[in-house]
Amino acid sequence: MSQEATRALAEARRVLVVTGAGISAESGIPTFRGAGGLWEGHAAQDLATPEAFARDPDLVWRWYRWRRGICNAAEPNAGHRAITALEASHDALTLTQNVDGLHARAGTRRLVELHGNIDTARCTDCATLRPIGELGGAGVPECPLCCEPMRPHILWFGETYWDGTLDRGIGFARDADVCLVVGTSGQVTAPAQVALHAKRCGALLIEVNPAASEVTPFADIWLRGPAGQVLPDLV
Ligand code: NAD
Ligand code: ZN
Numbered sequence: 001m002s003q004e005a006t007r008a009l010a011e012a013r014r015v016l017v018v019t020g021a022g023i024s025a026e027s028g029i030p031t032f033r034g035a036g037g038l039w040e041g042h043a044a045q046d047l048a049t050p051e052a053f054a055r056d057p058d059l060v061w062r063w064y065r066w067r068r069g070i071c072n073a074a075e076p077n078a079g080h081r082a083i084t085a086l087e088a089s090h091d092a093l094t095l096t097q098n099v100d101g102l103h104a105r106a107g108t109r110r111l112v113e114l115h116g117n118i119d120t121a122r123c124t125d126c127a128t129l130r131p132i133g134e135l136g137g138a139g140v141p142e143c144p145l146c147c148e149p150m151r152p153h154i155l156w157f158g159e160t161y162w163d164g165t166l167d168r169g170i171g172f173a174r175d176a177d178v179c180l181v182v183g184t185s186g187q188v189t190a191p192a193q194v195a196l197h198a199k200r201c202g203a204l205l206i207e208v209n210p211a212a213s214e215v216t217p218f219a220d221i222w223l224r225g226p227a228g229q230v231l232p233d234l235v
Pocket of ligand 2: 123124125126127128143144145146147148
């Protein structure tokens with residue numbers, strides 16, 4: 001463990017945490033770009049799009065029900081719990097790209113799920129939100145209010161961020177002392193940009209990832225290892 005990272009975190013008051021699929025890898029949820037990223041021969045990047053849903057909503061729903069099963073069966077790991085622990089000692093905000101709900105289940109309270117949540121469906125017409133568990137187990141669910149098709153409440157590739165979500169991170173980043181970037185390839189650029197914004201505003205940028213990412217060249221400290229081991233040591 002880098003002493004510089006431990007010291008910086010101990011001295012920090014405000015900490016911005018940005019997480020990606022890598023933090024949930026040790027809970028058994030595959031990342032999109034790693035091994036296990038394919039489903040029935042389809043790449044995630046070809047299913048998690050508005051075009052894929054327009055073409056074959058049934059296929060997209062089958063994939064999401066399969067992923068939801070994996071997410072619901074998974075348990076938060078030591079990395080998620082370390083981030084929760086950080087809230088007791090710091091003014092912390094967690095921005096996650098993950099939709100698996102594991103941060104919330106680990107008890108993290110100041111949390112922005114930038115890309116939505118695998119347990120929620122949204123009406124394609126009136127935007128009503130409903131827990132997927134209430135909607136029946138197969139096919140394309142219908143909106144209980146207007147009977148139009150519902151879609152997963154997930155921000156898909158090519159879609160713009162919902163009002164306010166990114167802004168909350170950007171506002172918080174301005175006064176962050178440390179920004180922890182955990183388990184993201186940085187290829188989904190907006191969350192990585194929030195982390196770089198924190199750095200430009202004076203935060204120390206600490207990356208936790210076993211492999212180099214798009215963020216690594218900008219990191220002040222790279223803690224090279226799996227989040228479930230590195231984060232508990234750090235926090
Ligand atoms: P990504 O799949 O592009 O990259 C994952 C990153 O995690 C890689 O840099 C990899 O080196 C790193 N990693 C792997 N194992 C790790 C570990 N044990 N500890 C720390 N880091 C580890 O993921 P992304 O950048 O988050 O973007 C992909 C998109 O896919 C996001 O929009 C996200 O919403 C979505 N996604 C979500 C989940 C989930 O909810 N768990 C899973 C897969 C993809
Ligand atoms: Zn509706």
